[in-house]
Amino acid sequence: QQQVKQSPQSLIVQKGGISIINCAYENTAFDYFPWYQQFPGKGPALLIAIRPDVSEKKEGRFTISFNKSAKQFSLHIMDSQPGDSATYFCAASMQRGGGNKLTFGTGTQLKVEL
Amino acid sequence: DVKVTQSSRYLVKRTGEKVFLECVQDMDHENMFWYRQDPGLGLRLIYFSYDVKMKEKGDIPEGYSVSREKKERFSLILESASTNQTSMYLCASSSPGRAYNEQFFGPGTRLTVL
Numbered sequence: 657q658q659q660v661k662q663s664p665q666s667l668i669v670q671k672g673g674i675s676i677i678n679c680a681y682e683n684t685a686f687d688y689f690p691w692y693q694q695f696p697g698k699g700p701a702l703l704i705a706i707r708p709d710v711s712e713k714k715e716g717r718f719t720i721s722f723n724k725s726a727k728q729f730s731l732h733i734m735d736s737q738p739g740d741s742a743t744y745f746c747a748a749s750m751q752r753g754g755g756n757k758l759t760f761g762t763g764t765q766l767k768v769e770l
Numbered sequence: 771d772v773k774v775t776q777s778s779r780y781l782v783k784r785t786g787e788k789v790f791l792e793c794v795q796d797m798d799h800e801n802m803f804w805y806r807q808d809p810g811l812g813l814r815l816i817y818f819s820y821d822v823k824m825k826e827k828g829d830i831p832e833g834y835s836v837s838r839e840k841k842e843r844f845s846l847i848l849e850s851a852s853t854n855q856t857s858m859y860l861c862a863s864s865s866p867g868r869a870y871n872e873q874f875f876g877p878g879t880r881l882t883v884l
Contacts, residue, residue, distance in 0.1 A: 665810060688870045699774070699860055699875025700813070745812060749871040756801050756864050756871045757828075762812035 659683055660748050662761025669768050675733035677764045679746035682727065686748035689722065690758070691731050694743045703744070704731070736768045773797070774876035776861055782882045789848040791879050793861030800866055802844035803873060804828075804836060807858040819844055851883045 661680045669675045681689075690705035706713045706720040706729065713720045719732040733740055746761040777792035795802065801820055805813040805828075815828030817836040825836050833855060837845045844863075848855055858880050862873040 662812070690870045690872070697877065699862070699877050701875065702870065702872045705870040705872075751871075756866060756868070756873075757803075757815065757818065758813075758871060758873060760805075760813040762810055 659759045660746060660761045662746050662764060664764060665762065666765045667767070669733075669736045669766065671736065671738060671768055671770050673736050673768075675731075675736045675740065675766055675768070677731045677744055677746070677766070678728065679730065679761050680726075680728045681748045681759075683748070683759075684727070685750055686759075687751050688749040689720070689729050690747050690749070691718075691720065692745045692747060692760075694745065694763075696742075700743075700745055733766075736766075738768045738770060741767050774861055774863055774874050776859075776876040776879050778879050779877065780880050780882075782884065783848075783851050784884055785852060787848075787851050787883075789851045789881065789883075791846040791848075791859055791861075791881070793844045793846070793863075793876055794842055795844075795861075795863040795874070796842065797863060797865070797874065798841065799863035799874075800841070801864045801873075802838065803862040803864075804834075804844065804846045805860045805862065806830070807860055807878070813860065816846065851881075853883050855881065856883045857881060 692700035693703040694700040717734045722729045747758040803818040804816040819838045835847045861876045864873045
């Protein structure tokens with residue numbers, strides 16, 4: 657059972673463009689929604705995260721948009737750069753009762769072309 | 771700088787062999803996790819541990835076992851390796867109360883079972 661659905665599986669964006677990755681979740685008990693970034697040969701690392709009491713969070717060129725009623729959230733990368741080429745995973749977690757576990761989406765391989 | 775290390779980056783084993791994957795963290799984290807990463811399937815949780823000698827099954831525990839004799843070390847064991855266990859294996863650790871249940875990942879072990 658896929659509790660967090662992520663799309664697209666792969667994405668090619670021109671340098672300077674906007675990259676958008678979408679996720680949808682099913683379990684309304686989730687209350688943490690992080691995004692992880694993974695470069696080739698490395699493990700994933702936390703990029704940005706949001707709680708469901710806000711609709712948007714921005715850190716530099718990275719923005720999470722959150723729609724609680726639709727149970728959807730998305731990552732926007734503004735002014736995409738070749739250095740942003742990586743695999744991105746959305747995830748969901750529970751502050752209490754979940755044991756610090758993360759449920760990950762299936763990942764999006766982003767390539768930013770010159 | 772926080773660090774999670776995994777014993778091997780690449781490993782090739784034969785079908786039926788017993789395989790040990792080792793993970794060590796230097797952050798004094800209570801929680802440790804083993805995932806496997808496959809294209810199109812994302813990160814799937816195999817086992818996790820909240821404390822020394824404690825372990826709990828994740829989403830795909832079949833064919834695997836774990837051992838945690840010391841706080842800093844978490845081992846994944848394939849009792850009898852099979853070709854469908856060819857994958858990238860990622861270890862992670864976290865601490866209760868960490869913002870967004872952030873997990874810190876090792877670089878991964880790419881296991882090939884022939």
